[in-house]
Amino acid sequence: MFQILIETSSERIQAIDSLVLQFNLEQLINLISQIPTTTGGLELEELSVSIKISEHGQVILLNGSQGTGAMTLKFKRSTTSPNTYEKLENLLANKLWQEANQETWNLLCVAIHKKLGTSLTTQDIDQIPNATLNAIDKLWHKYSDGKFGFTVQSRIYKESR
Structure with a gap:
């Protein structure tokens, strides 16, 4: 299950085609849902995606503000492994x-x-x-x-x- 947090910049928001936006966001969510949440004893803790929504409803992946890329994944060590203790x-x-x-x-x-x-x-x-x-x-x-x-x-x- 994913929780989506949308942050907007102070730019003027224009009316966009909601069906196009919905389709493109669903494509992005589908891509994200394919990322494994556990691997090698690590759990995905946070996933950040930098996007821009065009005036036509296109979802555009952006480079991160500090050269981190469009998608940032943060992992933590899994503490739920049956062999942990x-x-x-x-x-x-x-x-x-x-x-x-x-x-x-x-x-x-x-x-x-x-x-x-x-x-x-x-x-x-x-x-x-x-x-x-x-x-x-x-x-x-x-x-x-x-x-x-x-x-x-x-x-x-x-x-x-």
Whole structure:
């Protein structure tokens, strides 16, 4: 499903043939719908298309304002892969706590598109998807017999205040 956002310039808008415009926009949407939304562990996050609509209703692809081309695709790392947490789960199952801790950090960095090993700010942490936090927490809780995990740490922190 596509959400279309149309931005207009301050140029005077002339009456155009709506059927021609509709046909040309449908052609563009058909082209865009053929772009795969996932590839190589990446998900399409944003697609920008620079177009001009002629006075005759033709849709013309334009070069981007900074030489980016008529179409810009932004991808993000997919966090929904079934194998995303496999390494962490194996480390936890084997009670390799330090390695699992490092893998947890790596997963958090990946979730917010940060370089592995980067320190995370409060703002970064706020960007981590709840699904990622919940999945990691459940694994830690399960394999540590309820001794480790974000919810355990949170409870201990609250009790110490």
